[in-house]
Amino acid sequence: MRKIGWSEVTPRADWLNRRQLMAAAGVIGLAGPAFARVEARPSRFSTDEKPNTFEEISNYNNFYEFGLDKADPARHAGALTVDPWSVEIAGLVERPGSYPLDDILKSVTLEERIYRLRCVEGWSMVVPWIGFELRELLERAGVRPAAKFVAFETLVRPEEMPGVRSRILDWPYREGLRLDEAMHPLTILATGLYGEEMPKQNGAPIRLVVPWKYGFKSIKSIVRISLVETMPATSWNMQNPREYGFYSNVNPAVDHPRWSQASERRIGSGFFAPRIETRLFNGYEEEVAHLYAGQDLKVDF
Template identity: 70%
Template sequence: MRKGFRTDLRWSDVTPKEKWLNRRQLMAGAGALVLAAPALAQGTAAPGRYSTDEPPTSLEDISGYNNFYEFGYDKEDPARLAQGLTVDPWSVVIDGLVDRPGTYALDDLLSGVTLEERIYRFRCVEAWSMVVPWVGFELAALLGRVGVQPGARYVAFETLLRPEEMPGQRGGTIEWPYREGLRLDEAMHPLTLLATGIYNEPLPKQNGAPIRLVVPWKYGFKSIKSIVRISLVADRPQTTWNMLQPNEYGFYSNVNPQVDHPRWSQASERRVGGGLLAPRIDTLMFNGYADEVASLYAGMDLTRDF
C-alpha cells in the first residue's frame, strides 16, 4: 500500500481514524453501501469479504503488544526496538519452482494488486487474541503472477536477517532467519493474505513491515513478518518453532481448542484490550474459519498432524 497504490492521494488525505471509525459504526448500523462509496473515494482500501464484524482491537494495542523475537522476547520490546529497521528499499526474492523467479522490489509486488481490508481474528499460540483490520491482498494473486510450477507442493517464507538492525538476532537459541511454510493449497486459499497495512496505515515496523503473511486460522507465529523470501518447493520446509520444539509446535499449527499445547490449554483465550476484566472466550475450531478451511484437512488426524 505504500507506493504501489497508484494514486496521487497522500497519507494526509486519509480519513482521520476517529472519523473513519465513526463511519464504520454507522455503516454497521445502516446504509452501508451509501456510506462506503465516500470512504473509498478518500483512499481507504476496499472492504473485503471474510471480514468479521467483531470490534477491532485498537491500533495502540495491536502495535504495542507483539511477539517479534528479532526485537526481543517481551511484548513491549518490538515497539521500542523495531523503529530502526530499514523497510525502504525492500525487495522479496521469489524462487524455486516458479515460472518467473527473481528479486522483486516491493513496489513491483504491489503494482496491479487490489488492496482490501480484511478484519480477521488473530489467535496467538499463547492463548490471547485480537481482532485486526489488515490491509493486504491474497497471496494467491502473487503466486498466480509468478507462475507456480506443477512440482511445487509447499511455500516457504523467510524473514529478513539483519542483526545490525534486529538486536534479537545477535544471540539466543533461535536459528535465524525466522522461517515459516504452508502447504500450497493453504497458501492459495483466499483467506491467506499478504498484508501491508493495518487500520489503513502502513504496517508498523513491530507488526512486520513492510509486508507479512496473515493466515487467520492458524496460530499467530505462522503469520511470518517482514518477508524477504518466498520459495515454491516440493518438500515440506523447515519452520522455526517446529525446529525449536517439534512436540509443541507442529507444521500445521491450526487453531484447535481440542488439541492442547503440551504445556497449556488451548480451549479458551483472552481478548487483549479489555483491561483487567478482558473477557476470556472459547477458542473456535480453526479460529472460527472452519466453514472456509476445514475441507483442506478432510481425513487428516488433527491430533497427530497438529
C-alpha cells in the same frame, strides 16, 4: 460472515478523520511506498467482531528479532529500514527473481479485512488488515506443477534487529504452508492495518496473515518466498517440535503441552476477564475445514 463497514469499526480519531477526508476526495488512497496509491476495497471475509485498538495491536507483539518482551518490538523496531523493499521468489516457479514491493502492489487487489489473530499463549486480538491474497503473487510468479509447499523467510539485519544477536532461534525466522493453504483466499500478504502503513513492530513492510492458524505462522517482514516439493523446516517446529507442529491450526481439542487451547482472552480485556471459548480454525471452519479432510489433526497439529 457479514460485511462490515469501517464506520462500525472502532476507535481512532486520527484514522477516522483521515478516512473521511479521503472519502470526501472520492478515493481510498493509501499513502506511502508500501501502498503505492492502490485503492483498497472492503472484503467479504471480514469478521463483525470489534477490532482491538491500534495502540493494543502495535504494542503487544511477538517479533523476537527485536527482543523477547511483548513491548520490545515497539521499542526497537523504529531503526528498521523498510524502503526500498523487495521479495525474492525462488524455487519451483516459472519466473523467479527479486520482486520490488512497489511493483507487486501495482498489480494486486488490496482489501480491508478484519481478521481474528490467535496467539498460542491463550490470547487473541482482532485486527483490521490492509492486504492482498498471496495467491495473486504466486500466480504472477508462475507455480510449477511439482510445487507442494511454500516456504517463507524473514529479514535478518543484526545492525537494525538486536534480537537476532541472541540464539533463541536459528535465524532467519522461517515459516511454511502447504500450497493449497497458501492459495486459499483467506491467506493474505498484509502491508498495513487500520488504513495506515504497517507498523514496523507488526511486520513492515509486508507480512503473512493466515487467520485460522496460530499467530506465529503469520511470518513478518518477508524477504524470500520459495516454492518447494517437500515440507519446509519452520522455526518453532525446529526449536521445539513437541510443542509446535507444522500445521499449527487453531484447534481447541489439541492442547499445547503446557496449557489448554480450549479457551482464550482478548488482548486488552485484562488478565481476570472471563475467558471465551476457542473456535476450531479460529472461527473459519466453514471456509477451510475441507483442506484437512481425511487428516488426523491431533497428529498433524
